[in-house]
Amino acid sequence: MSSSEQLRPTALDAVHRALGATMTDFAGWDMPLRYGSERDEHVAVRTRAGLFDLSHMGEITVTGPEAAALLNFALVGNLASAGVGRARYTMICRTDGGILDDLIVYRLAEAEFLVVANASNAQTVLDALRERSAGFDAEVRDDRDAYALIAVQGPESPGILKALTDADLDGLAYYTGLPGTVAGVPALIARTGYTGEDGFELFVEPGHAVALWQALTEAGAGAGLVPCGLSCRDTLRLEAGMPLYGHELSTALTPFDAGLGRVVKFEKEGDFVGRAALREAADRAASTPPRVLVGLVAEGRRVPRAGYQVVSGGEVIGEVTSGTPSPTLGRPIAMAYVDAAHAAPGTPGVGVDIRGSHEPYEVVALPFYRRQK
Incomplete structure (x- = not known):
């Protein structure tokens, strides 16, 4: 980004600065990286609760009589089969099967969907959906300015949120969302997250973001809630084995290359973009697996x-896609694509070339961490 271009602040920018956050450029947004110790923030989410500003995510609304048909054509998942209030993890691919982005899509009503894209890919996804909407009775609307997104994640998050809403959180299953009111603020309350913990993502009007953040902070004070930045969000998702676009996912890979072929629904009615290429990728993966995404745990201390x-x-x-010190395991960990012959957990003799030194690593199955339910 050139010095003449301004980073985009979220509605919570003044709050982050008052809390002493270290800010960073993330896909053109000015975002909090950490507020203090990223390790302490990570541990808080694993053991108590953390509060995140995720307003950099890209929201796109798809409405109209053929909204479901459009999304079934444009994306690899079966969105038409999703019930109202359900969320689906899915992907948008090119005609050659390469991944443009991974998405969460919420069905808000029979003819209304909210597509949530990664910040760095939001414009690409918006452009692709608009292009693919030709011939469908549906509207694709850029709603990035319509929402602020606040997440509360961790084992204490249900109790914190219950203090602020009369919505039926006990009846809200994972990957569902419902409209409600939180601390007097209208919100889409979604039981989703990117940390490996239980938690909620709250979509609200930007003008309500500060009041909601403050209410959550006060409600969570006794439960050990702390504000959390993007740095610990990355270590949390890596421990949980969750892919990050630009690292584990890219246009050079199909969902089958990434070990996520399950998101591709060939059985759905009608054609969809990339179907032929993805069928070939599925057949290749079944006969001669490409490189496989695995976990690596260091025997030493080098990251x-x-x-x-x-x-x-x-x-x-193979090649490392993401690596970090793991606060939960107490050792460095990484995700990597490796040749299938070396992908089995416990495969001996595997290492990572760290500046010319081959450091020993143990191959493990993903995820590194799975919460107790």
């Missing part, structure tokens, strides 16, 4: 980073 080579017997067998 692998994206792009580092995974090695075995002097040969390059």
Whole structure:
């Protein structure tokens, strides 16, 4: 970003600065990276609760009699089969099967859907949906300015939110959303998240964001709620084995290459963008698996980073996509694509080339961390 371009602040910008947050450029947004210790923020989410500003995410509303048909054509999932109030994790792909973005889509009404894209890909997704809407009786609307998004994540999050809403949170299953009121603020209350913990994402008008943040902060004070930045969000999602676009996902990979072929619904009615290429990718994955996404746990203390080579017997067998010190495991961890012959948990002799030194790593199944339910 050139110095002449201004970073976009969220509605909570003044709150973050008053809390002493370290701010960073994230996809053109001025976002809180951390407020203090990112390790302390991470541990708070795992053991108590954390409060996140996620207003950089890209919201796109699709409405109209053929909204479901459009999304079934434009995306790889079966959105037409989603009930009102349900959310689906899905992807939008190119005609060659390459992943443009991974998405969460909420069905708000029979003819209304909310598509939530990653900040860095929001314009790409918007443009693709508009292009693919030709011939469908449906409207694609850019709603990035219509929402602020606040998440409360962690084992104490249900109790914190219950203090502020009369919505039926006990009846709100994972990957569902319902309209309600939180601290007097109208919100879409979604039981979703990117941390591996129970939690909620609250979509509200930007003008209500500060009041909602303050109410959640006060309600969570006794439960150990702390504000959390993007840095700990990344370590939390990595421990939970959740992919990040630009790291585990890209246009160079199909969902089958990423081990996420389950999101592609060939059985749905009608054609969809990328169907033929994705069928070929599915057949390839079934016969000769490509590189497989695995977990790596360090035997030592050196931290692998994206792009580092995974090695075995002097040969390059893969590449790290994400790496970090794991507060929960107490050791460095990484996700990496490795040749299928070396992908089984416990495969001996696997290491990561860290600046010329081949550091030993254990191959493990993902995720590294799974919460107790």
